Structure formats: structure tokens, C-alpha cells
Amino acid sequence: xxxxKRKSIIFAVLILVPIVIFFVSLGIGRYTIPLDRSCKILFxxxxxxxxxxxxxxxxxxxxxxxxxxxxALLIGAGLSVSGASFQGMFRNPLxxxxxxxxxxxxxxxxxxxxxxxxxxxxxxxSAFCFGLLSILIAFFFSKTKRKITTLSLVLSxxxxxxxxxxxxxxxxxxxxxxxxxxxxxxxxxGSFSGASYEKVKLIAIPMxxxxxxxxxxRWRINILSLGEDDVKALGxxxxxxxxxxxxxxxxxxxxxxxxxxxxxxxxxAIPHICRMIVGNDHRILIPCSISVGAVxxxxxxxxxxxLTAAEIPLGVLTALIGIIIFGFLLKRTRGGGLFEx
Amino acid sequence: xxxxxxxxxxxxxxxxxxxxxxxxxxxxGKEVVLKDNIQRIVTxxxxxxxxxxAIDPSGDKLVGMHPASMxxxxxxxxxxxxxxxxxxxxxxxxSGFEVNVEELLKLKPDVVLQWCDKGxxxxxxxxxxxxxxxxxKYGTQEDLETWLRIFGELLDKQQGAEKIIKFHRERISEFExxxxxxxxxxxxxxxxxxxGSQLYTTGKDTYNDFYFALTGADNVASEISGWKIVTMExxxxxxxxxxxxxxxxxxxxxxxxxxxxxxxxxxxxxAVKNNAVYKVPLGVYRWDPPSQESPLxxxxxxxxxxxxxxxxxxxxxxxxxxxAFYNYDLNDDEIAEIFQETRE
Numbered sequence: 001x002x003x004x005k006r007k008s009i010i011f012a013v014l015i016l017v018p019i020v021i022f023f024v025s026l027g028i029g030r031y032t033i034p035l036d037r038s039c040k041i042l043f044x045x046x047x048x049x050x051x052x053x054x055x056x057x058x059x060x061x062x063x064x065x066x067x068x069x070x071x072a073l074l075i076g077a078g079l080s081v082s083g084a085s086f087q088g089m090f091r092n093p094l095x096x097x098x099x100x101x102x103x104x105x106x107x108x109x110x111x112x113x114x115x116x117x118x119x120x121x122x123x124x125x126s127a128f129c130f131g132l133l134s135i136l137i138a139f140f141f142s143k144t145k146r147k148i149t150t151l152s153l154v155l156s157x158x159x160x161x162x163x164x165x166x167x168x169x170x171x172x173x174x175x176x177x178x179x180x181x182x183x184x185x186x187x188x189x190g191s192f193s194g195a196s197y198e199k200v201k202l203i204a205i206p207m208x209x210x211x212x213x214x215x216x217x218r219w220r221i222n223i224l225s226l227g228e229d230d231v232k233a234l235g236x237x238x239x240x241x242x243x244x245x246x247x248x249x250x251x252x253x254x255x256x257x258x259x260x261x262x263x264x265x266x267x268x269a270i271p272h273i274c275r276m277i278v279g280n281d282h283r284i285l286i287p288c289s290i291s292v293g294a295v296x297x298x299x300x301x302x303x304x305x306x307l308t309a310a311e312i313p314l315g316v317l318t319a320l321i322g323i324i325i326f327g328f329l330l331k332r333t334r335g336g337g338l339f340e341x
Numbered sequence: 342x343x344x345x346x347x348x349x350x351x352x353x354x355x356x357x358x359x360x361x362x363x364x365x366x367x368x369x370g371k372e373v374v375l376k377d378n379i380q381r382i383v384t385x386x387x388x389x390x391x392x393x394x395a396i397d398p399s400g401d402k403l404v405g406m407h408p409a410s411m412x413x414x415x416x417x418x419x420x421x422x423x424x425x426x427x428x429x430x431x432x433x434x435x436s437g438f439e440v441n442v443e444e445l446l447k448l449k450p451d452v453v454l455q456w457c458d459k460g461x462x463x464x465x466x467x468x469x470x471x472x473x474x475x476x477x478k479y480g481t482q483e484d485l486e487t488w489l490r491i492f493g494e495l496l497d498k499q500q501g502a503e504k505i506i507k508f509h510r511e512r513i514s515e516f517e518x519x520x521x522x523x524x525x526x527x528x529x530x531x532x533x534x535x536x537g538s539q540l541y542t543t544g545k546d547t548y549n550d551f552y553f554a555l556t557g558a559d560n561v562a563s564e565i566s567g568w569k570i571v572t573m574e575x576x577x578x579x580x581x582x583x584x585x586x587x588x589x590x591x592x593x594x595x596x597x598x599x600x601x602x603x604x605x606x607x608x609x610x611x612a613v614k615n616n617a618v619y620k621v622p623l624g625v626y627r628w629d630p631p632s633q634e635s636p637l638x639x640x641x642x643x644x645x646x647x648x649x650x651x652x653x654x655x656x657x658x659x660x661x662x663x664x665a666f667y668n669y670d671l672n673d674d675e676i677a678e679i680f681q682e683t684r685e
Binding site: 029 | 387408409412413435436437536539540541544562564565569570571572573574575577578589590591603604605606608609
């Protein structure tokens with residue numbers, strides 16, 4: 001009974017905090033709008049509320065802030081849960097969702113489309129397709145004697161990642177330094193500044209779908225993290241199970257690179273931070289990663305767009321602040337690693 | 342009498358020996374020894390060909406340039422004015438400034454102009470190649486004048502360089518006299534977007550901030566420094582009266598007034614409501630950064646920001662400038678091209 005109560009409290013917190021941060025984020029920005037007014041503007045979209053605000057304020061809240069916050073929420077949750085799943089599956093705390101080269105592949109797909117087509121929807125499609133292509137290449141390299149080990153998978157991921165990273169450098173090299181290079185560099189740096197409802201619509205369903213799959217697999221990830229023998233002992237096929245984890249992660253990473261460039265450190269640091277809070281049990285670690293990832297990304301984007309008049313690159317903030325929190329927690333919990341017990 | 346002739350001829354020989362080579366101090370502060378009669382020049386800094394053109398409109402001495410200079414040249418009226426320049430080689434360098442030295446040597450340059458403020462990595466290999474290297478930096482009116490002087494010495498056309506510098510200085514003091522009278526309240530709030538919808542803008546300590554102040558405008562981005570990316574929300578907060586779209590992108594004012602950019606909303610901005618979004622003109626080089634045509638940029642800005650103070654027709658002024666400094670008669674199509682009245 002005590003345990004059940006504790007569990008329901010944790011779940012309530014994990015659901016409530018992102019909602020609170022969502023509304024707080026709506027009230028944060030360079031254009032000062034009080035929190036109550038920004039909430040009213042939001043609810044006026046659904047309910048009939050008498051207009052007490054200026055039209056500009058509505059534009060800021062509905063057209064600029066809301067899609068950005070939604071995008072940050074989805075991608076933060078996605079990258080973080082991907083990281084947690086991968087760390088469990090690979091039984092390695094140093095793994096991030098970028099380990100299999102998906103983000104480099106998607107990054108290359110994006111920059112090549114920027115040079116060839118200069119059309120934002122084609123950039124999205126190309127980035128997404130190259131993300132999927134890179135996992136196929138990794139699969140091809142790792143497959144030996146009809147068997148795939150985690151080691152060969154990680155190694156082929158390193159190959160794919162290095163391959164596409166050098167292709168990105170090649171594209172940067174041939175790009176026109178005045179016309180094309182700045183937009184490529186800016187896109188790769190990672191930012192939600194291009195957020196729009198079109199992008200939210202494009203990614204929302206697959207993103208939520210993949211996050212749900214990982215959430216449903218949380219118990220099986222626990223078994224995967226124990227090792228191959230235990231999986232077999234329970235009558236499950238480790239290969240099938242692995243691909244059940246890898247595919248949704250691939251989709252999540254490809255989608256996030258497609259709409260917001262490469263945002264580092266979220267998928268590595270947030271699962272660790274969660275592990276220090278709730279422990280190693282993936283049944284609680286996975287939902288915790290979803291919630292904390294979303295909160296973290298929303299807060300970082302709030303800082304990126306409101307701290308100074310100039311926009312601060314998001315990747316800089318996610319890495320810098322993530323590392324500080326991570327280091328602090330590491331010190332306090334005396335390095336609560338993945339397989340300490 | 343015989344002695345006198347000997348002295349004269351000796352000194353002539355002496356002088357010709359000295360003057361068969363010349364020394365130019367570059368922007369690294371380095372004394373660069375060059376041969377007297379420079380015939381083959383290679384440039385890496387993007388605006389260099391256009392500035393060389395100001396000193397020597399024939400353009401026949403420029404044998405190599407950066408590919409980005411070439412694409413700027415081909416997009417401007419310069420391709421017609423200096424057809425020889427358009428034949429220069431660009432194969433020795435790609436998007437960065439790291440030169441393939443052997444490819445460069447094939448061009449047999451007498452001198453190479455390279456950036457000196459973008460790291461030693463790009464200039465040292467050139468120094469080692471044995472070709473005289475003039476290091477350059479860019480960004481202020483002072484740098485611009487230094488460039489013109491250096492190019493003047495390089496091509497033995499010091500007078501031409503001084504003529505342009507004098508023209509610039511006269512215009513600056515004229516403008517200062519005019520704009521000092523304008524009260525702060527009458528200065529329109531302007532926003533400059535060099536890369537259009539990427540939302541880069543230029544704050545204090547930039548050349549752009551300098552000329553916006555010079556022409557009686559209030560640059561909204563003065564609160565930040567250098568080139569920075571800002572958010573759409575920040576622009577709504579600034580709410581500029583006038584927007585200038587730069588020449589580093591192909592985006593046009595219509596794209597802003599029609600609100601075509603995903604994730605951005607320009608409809609509430611005063612400049613868009615009042616149809617005051619302008620594309621920066623493109624002369625022999627982009628008018629955004631410093632060049633010999635900068636005074637024309639200032640006059641263009643004044644005619645938009647304070648039409649009551651601009652008692653001239655900017656197109657006539659431009660034609661006169663081209664006649665006076667390049668000895669070139671612009672036709673109506675070329676003028677329309679400079680002021681980018683139509684989409685390419």
C-alpha cells in the first residue's frame with residue numbers, strides 16, 4: 001500500500017510538472033505579456049473569452065511561442081526517452097541516441113537538401129529519409145552470420161556516424177560561404193526558431209507514437225539491461241526486442257534533427273539525471289525521462305529565446321547547463337552508475 | 342661638367358634600382374616588397390575585386406579571385422563593366438580561405454591579397470610559397486580607406502585612390518552636418534536583416550550601425566553588439582518603422598510583406614504595415630558592407646529615412662558617380678538592376 005501510494009505520487013508529479021512548465025513558458029519571452037493574460041489568450045482559442053489583450057500579444061502567444069513550446073516539449077521528451085532506452089539496451093551509460101549515426105545521417109540529408117533544393121519541406125523529408133537510411137547501413141555492417149551483437153552494432157554506428165559527419169564537412173566545403181554556409185551552420189547548430197504549426201503537425205503523431213512504444217516496452221528494456229541470457233531465459237528473442245527499441249528511437253532522432261537540427265546532450269544527460277533521482281528500474285525511469293526531458297527542453301528554449309535580445313544557440317545551453325546539473329548530481333549521489341548493484 | 346653628368350647618371354641608376362621594387366605596409370604592419378610593375382594579382386577577400394575595380398576599371402590585372410567574389414561579380418553590373426574580371430580563375434580555393442598553394446602558383450601571381458584577421462592558418466602557407474602576400478582586414482571606414490591606399494600603391498594609381506577617399510570624407514562631414522540637426526524623436530527605427538528571414542542583424546560596433554547613425558536612423562539592434570541572430574518576438578518588441586533586407590540572400594521585400602516565412606509573423610510589424618521594407622541595392626558590390634560606393638548607400642538611406650532632407654534623385658546621383666569614377670554610362674536597365682526593382 002505504501003509503495004503503491006509512493007508510485008502514484010511520483011506519476012502525478014511527472015504529469016503535473018510538464019503542464020505547469022508549459023504554462024510558465026507561455027508567459028516567458030522578450031515581449032512582456034503577464035502570465036494570466038497569456039493563459040487567457042491560449043484558452044480564448046477554445047473557449048469564448050472576451051478580448052482584453054492586443055492583437056500583437058495574441059500573435060506572439062499563438063503564432064510564435066505556442067508552436068515553439070510544443071516542439072520543444074515533444075523533442076525534449078523524445079530525445080530523452082531514446083537515450084534512456086538505448087542506455088538500458090546497450091547496457092552502457094555512455095550511449096546517447098546519436099550512437100548509431102542516425103543524427104549525422106539526418107544532418108547530412110538536411111544540408112544536402114538545403115544546397116540542392118532550398119525548400120524547407122524537402123529539407124525535412126530528406127533529413128528524415130537519410131536518418132532511416134543510416135540505420136539501414138548500420139544494420140548492414142553489423143550483420144554477421146545472421147546474428148547481431150550490441151558491440152558490432154555500436155561499431156557500425158560509429159562508422160556510419162563518421163561517414164556522414166565527413167560528408168557534412170564536404171558539403172560545407174563546397175557551399176557558397178556567403179549565400180549558403182551561414183544557413184547550413186545555423187541549421188546544424190540546432191534551434192527551435194523555425195517552429196511552426198506545420199512542423200508540429202508533421203512530427204506530433206509519429207513522435208507521440210514512438211514515445212508510447214518505448215513507454216510500453218519499459219519492462220522489456222529492464223530485461224534487456226540484464227543481458228542476453230536473461231532475455232532468452234524468459235523466452236523472448238533478444239534480436240527482435242532490440243529492433244523494437246532501435247526503430248522508434250531512429251524515427252524520433254530523425255524527426256528531431258529534421259525540424260530542429262542537432263541538439264546534443266539531452267539524450268545523454270537527462271536519463272542519467274533521472275537515474276539519480278528514481279533509480280535504475282526502467283518501469284519508472286522511462287516515464288521519468290519523458291517528463292524531465294520535456295521540462296528541460298522547454299526551460300532551455302525559454303532561456304535561449306529570452307535571456308538576451310540576441311538568440312542564444314540552443315545546443316550551447318542544453319550542453320552547458322546539462323553538464324553542470326549532471327556534475328552536481330554526480331557529486332551528491334557519489335556516482336550512482338547504471339550497474340552498481 | 343663631366344663630373345656633374347656622372348653624378349646625375351649614377352643617381353639615376355641608383356634611383357631606378359630602388360624603384361624597380363616597391364614596399365607596401367599591409368594591415369599586419371608587415372613591409373611587403375613587391376616588384377615595380379605589378380601585372381598579375383590574385384585576391385581572396387570577397388570585396389577586393391570590386392575595390393580594385395574602383396582603382397583600375399580595366400580589370401585586366403586580376404588573374405584570380407575567390408569563388409564568392411566571382412558569384413557576387415556575376416550577380417552585379419560589374420560583369421558588364423569589367424568583362425575581363427569575369428574571366429579570372431577561381432579554382433585554387435573553395436568555400437573557406439585555405440588556398441591550394443600549388444594551384445595558386447600556376448597562376449604566376451606577382452602578389453596575393455589574403456585576410457590577415459582570420460587566423461594564421463590561411464596566410465602562413467602563402468607566405469612560405471614565396472609570393473608576396475598583402476594581409477588585409479575589413480569592416481570599418483578606416484579599413485576601407487587603407488584598402489584604397491594599398492590598392493592605389495599596388496597599381497601606381499595613388500591619385501585615383503585619394504580622389505575616392507576625399508569623396509568619402511566630404512560626404513561624411515556633409516552627413517554629419519545634416520543629421521546632427523535631427524532630433525531623436527524624428528529618427529525612424531530601422532532593422533537591418535543581412536540574411537533576411539534567418540534573422541541575423543547587426544548591432545553596435547558594426548559598419549552598418551555606423552552608417553545608420555550617420556544617416557539619421559535609430560538602429561533597433563544597437564543594444565546588442567556585432568552580428569547576432571534575434572527572435573521574431575524580439576523584432577515584434579522593437580517594432581521597426583523601416584526594414585532593410587540585405588544582399589546576402591535572394592529574399593525580396595514582397596516575401597516579408599506577404600508574410601511567406603514559416604514560423605514567423607511579420608503582419609504586425611509597422612514597417613510591413615506601412616510597406617516600408619526595402620532591398621539594399623547592389624552596385625559593383627553589395628552596398629551593405631563598406632565599398633567605394635558606400636556614399637551612394639548613405640544617400641539612398643537618407644532618401645528613405647528623411648526624404649525631406651534628400652534634395653536629389655538617387656538614381657541620377659548614382660549615374661553621375663559611375664560616370665565620374667568609372668567613366669561608365671549606366672542605362673536604365675542597369676540602374677533598375679542596381680536598385681533591384683525586379684526579382685532576378
